[in-house]
Amino acid sequence: MPPKLRLSDEPGRIAALNRLCVLDTCREDQFDSITSLVGTVLNAPVAAVSLVDVNRQWFKSINGLAITETPRSLSFCDHTIRGGEPMNIADTRLDARFATNDLVTSEPFIRAYLGAPLTMNDGYNVGALCALDHRPRNFTSEQERILTKFARLVVDELELRHMADHDHLTGALTRRAFLERLGQLRREDDQRSVLAIFDLDHFKAVNDRFGHPVGDEVLSAVAQVCKSRLTRGDVFGRVGGEEFGLLLTEVSLVEAFTRIESMRVAIGRLSFAASEELTMTASFVLLELDEHSPSSAMAIADAALYSAKRSGRNQSVNAADLLVAA
Structure with missing residues (x-):
């Protein structure tokens, strides 16, 4: 059974993100492999594991762009985490939320976006797995389903990483x-x-x-x-x-x-x-x-x-x- 979503508790969401102790850590093969697969399977030039912090989005893994974070105000994934379903944008220039976004009007000129929320087992969306393109395109419902399955793999990796790094009795880092x-x-x-x-x-x-x-x-x-x-x-x-x-x-x-x-x-x-x-x-x-x-x-x-x-x-x-x- 999927976890009950907690979409209106932003302090709780940030606390859930911080409990993972993953922000600003080094790149790891487990996550890089997933973004590489997403790019290949969806034929997307950019794929990323985005974690949405208080004022920024930080990329645990990003394939196709040489950046590590952006302001949260520019984050497409900030919109994805507000729901329980993938967010699919065929042409960002035609979407009022993003038409004037700096990531759309200038480098890297994002034109299409597909993002699936990373819903942890406690119901908090800590970020999103996303695929981006530099040209308008219609991501299909089948591609949405595929990305959602990959997002579940990211969540599993985050949970396993947390378990491996934390002492089971005290919750402290090992x-x-x-x-x-x-x-x-x-x-x-x-x-x-x-x-x-x-x-x-x-x-x-x-x-x-x-x-x-x-x-x-x-x-x-x-x-x-x-x-x-x-x-x-x-x-x-x-x-x-x-x-x-x-x-x-x-x-x-x-x-x-x-x-x-x-x-x-x-x-x-x-x-x-x-x-x-x-x-x-x-x-x-x-x-x-x-x-x-x-x-x-x-x-x-x-x-x-x-x-x-x-x-x-x-x-x-x-x-x-x-x-x-x-």
């Missing part, structure tokens, strides 16, 4: 996926970002006393605290058994400390059904990302975290200060 995002951030030189690593204090004692199911409850609750305090562009991962990582973007070290302290205090206030005596604290270290590679940044943070736990738990400290003192 260590591998977290390090990939860390590496990606390091390539964006204009971004200020801070790496925070934290470890749950005396977590082994929780498992020993209350059992692993209660330990899982603790991990899930801690993860929810962190995820509820993330802002756009932040990344959250589970990098060890009870160790987590955060990438806070577009922040100074001072701003990052304020946000991390909010998380640390909230973790300390958690209560658990297993016992009124059960409480949890966490030790955080923060590291400004400047010249450090992903591997060296993690190594520095891990070493600082070890020092932080030896010198007193339930605190947030600057990794640089700890290592200088050591």
